Amino acid sequence: MRPKNLIIAFALAIALAAGVFVAARLQTPASLNTAFLLPAPTPLPAFSLVDQAGNPVTPDTFRNHWNLVFFGFTHCPDICPTTLQILAAARKELVSSGQEPIPRIVLVSVDPERDSPGVIGRYVDHFGVGNLGITGQLEELRKLTSSLGVFFEKQAGDEENYAVDHYAGVILINPDAEFHALFSGPHEVRNFVHDIPLLMAGR
Amino acid sequence: MRIPIICMSILLSSCGGGGPPQPPLVATEIVVTAPMPGSGMSAAYLTLKNNSSQTISISRVTSAQYASVQLHETTIEDGVARMRAVPELEVPAGRTVTLQRGGKHLMLMRPTGSTGTVSLQFFDEDALVLSVETAIESRSKDEHDGR
Numbered sequence: 001m002r003p004k005n006l007i008i009a010f011a012l013a014i015a016l017a018a019g020v021f022v023a024a025r026l027q028t029p030a031s032l033n034t035a036f037l038l039p040a041p042t043p044l045p046a047f048s049l050v051d052q053a054g055n056p057v058t059p060d061t062f063r064n065h066w067n068l069v070f071f072g073f074t075h076c077p078d079i080c081p082t083t084l085q086i087l088a089a090a091r092k093e094l095v096s097s098g099q100e101p102i103p104r105i106v107l108v109s110v111d112p113e114r115d116s117p118g119v120i121g122r123y124v125d126h127f128g129v130g131n132l133g134i135t136g137q138l139e140e141l142r143k144l145t146s147s148l149g150v151f152f153e154k155q156a157g158d159e160e161n162y163a164v165d166h167y168a169g170v171i172l173i174n175p176d177a178e179f180h181a182l183f184s185g186p187h188e189v190r191n192f193v194h195d196i197p198l199l200m201a202g203r
Numbered sequence: 204m205r206i207p208i209i210c211m212s213i214l215l216s217s218c219g220g221g222g223p224p225q226p227p228l229v230a231t232e233i234v235v236t237a238p239m240p241g242s243g244m245s246a247a248y249l250t251l252k253n254n255s256s257q258t259i260s261i262s263r264v265t266s267a268q269y270a271s272v273q274l275h276e277t278t279i280e281d282g283v284a285r286m287r288a289v290p291e292l293e294v295p296a297g298r299t300v301t302l303q304r305g306g307k308h309l310m311l312m313r314p315t316g317s318t319g320t321v322s323l324q325f326f327d328e329d330a331l332v333l334s335v336e337t338a339i340e341s342r343s344k345d346e347h348d349g350r
Contacts, residue, residue, distance in 0.1 A: 074242035077311070078277045079284045081239060081246075082304045114242070123241035151283055161271070161312065168284040184282055186305070 034183055035195040037202070041178035047143040049108075049136030052121025057134050059177040066103035066200055067132075067173040068192075071150050073111035073164050074123040080107075083187055087170065088127045090192035099197055103172070108144070109135040110152035110166045148179055172199060227255035228294065228325070232301075233337045235321045238314045245269070245339075247309035247323065250301045253294040261292040263326040270313035272323070277305055286310075 044059040051057050068087055072080035087105045094102055107124050109115035112135045115123075120133035135141075145152060145167075152166040170187065174180040181199050183192065233249040253259050264272045274289040289307060294300045302308050309323070325333040 074239060075244055076286065077236070077239070077244040077246040078275070078286065078308050079279075079305060081236065119241040121241070123239060126240045163286045165283055165285045167282055168279050169282055185279065 032198055033191040033194045034185075034188075035172070035191070035199060036182045036184065037199060038179060038181060041174060041176070041180050042147070044173065044177050044179065045143055045147040047140050049134050049140050049144070050117055052117050052124060052133040054117045057136070061132075062106075062173045062175075062177040064175050066101060066175060066196075067106050068103045068196075069106040069108060069171045069173055071108045071110050071145065071152060071166050073109050073166070074115050074119055075111065076164070079168060083168070083170070084124075084127045086187045086189050087192065089189045090196070091128065093189065093193045094196060097193075101200070103196060103200075104130060104132055106132040106134065106173075108141070109133070110141070110145075111154070111164045112136055112138055112141060172196075174203060225254040228253055228259055228333045230333060230335050233335060234340055235311070235323075235337055236340050238311075238339075243312070243314050245311040245314070245321075246304075247272075247311060247321075248302050248304060249335075250299060251292075251294050251333075252299045253296055256296045258296055259294045259332055260327050261294065261325050261332070262290070262328055264309055265324045265326070266311060266321060268315055268321045269311040270315060271311075273310045273312070274307070275310045276307045279305070 044062065047058065049057040051061070068091075070080075070083055070087065072083065074080075084105065084107065091102060091105060105124070105127065107120065109120050115133075115135045117133070117135060120135050124131040124133035144150075148171055150167040150169075150171070152164055155163045155165060157163065168185050170183040170185070170192075171179060172181040172183070180203070181195075183195070229252045230249045231252070233247070235247045236245045238245050251261075261274065264274065266272050274292055275286050276289050277284060277286050279285075292300065292307065300307075311321075320336060320338055322334065322336045324331055325335075
């Protein structure tokens with residue numbers, strides 16, 4: 001092979017390798033630490049719940065915000081406050097780093113029997129200003145959870161003391177009220193801080 | 204915030220070679236979270252070290268500051284968090300057992316008042332094997348505020 005052809009072949013090989021690399025990066029968000037980006041965002045279904053002030057909550061409530069949504073309950077002493085603390089710490093780091101916009105932390109109660117608007121309001125306020133607490137009728141809650149693939153199940157116990165098994169992941173809902181991405185856990189502050197800006201910028 | 208503990212150990216004696224005898228059961232790294240607004244729930248996390256030559260089984264924990272204390276364990280399987288009561292917590296001879304976030308922990312329910320200090324009594328059947336006193340975790344709201 002003549003030297004000129006060799007150079008052209010070499011350049012083509014480099015270009016092909018670079019193309020494959022870029023295509024792979026575009027198809028799989030390899031730069032995300034732990035988040036799973038849905039191939040196509042999924043609109044939320046119609047449902048009607050209430051927030052901590054008793055205001056109606058519908059899919060429109062999620063519009064114009066990035067929302068980090070966790071499903072838990074206020075009588076959960078371990079994994080729920082731990083997860084909300086992690087989200088609050090991540091949010092604080094994003095604020096400190098000048099990130100815009102800042103996602104809103106949302107707790108949806110899987111224990112609406114005990115979690116009245118007032119109870120969930122005092123609970124979410126503990127983790128920061130601007131957090132959203134959602135509760136309401138069980139059948140309306142199931143419309144939301146079933147569309148997101150979120151499992152929850154009340155366990156046996158007495159009236160005041162029972163547990164609720166629940167999905168432990170954190171769901172990112174975008175400002176068009178669509179299921180956008182998923183953090184399945186185990187949760188760490190640094191992964192949220194790393195992945196959230198990428199997810200928001202890549203939209 | 205991790206608080207140094209005040210610890211008394213009772214029941215089982217340990218006889219080492221030289222030096223002062225070690226208490227049979229010792230608790231360190233004790234954290235008791237502040238009662239959560241809304242539900243009043245707290246959790247306690249700690250490390251238990253059994254210095255004796257016999258297994259110590261914690262079957263009951265009480266606190267003057269909470270109406271009910273239960274041993275629980277959180278597990279996460281297939282992405283689902285489950286919390287279940289643990290009937291008995293065994294601390295084998297010479298071993299350490301850690302109660303930590305996302306694992307075994309004490310669930311403290313219905314605070315009887317806020318004193319800033321919590322006492323916990325650990326029982327092996329009816330025998331008191333450990334009593335500890337610690338400050339409730341200081342968790343100011345500012346720590347969680349975004350802006």
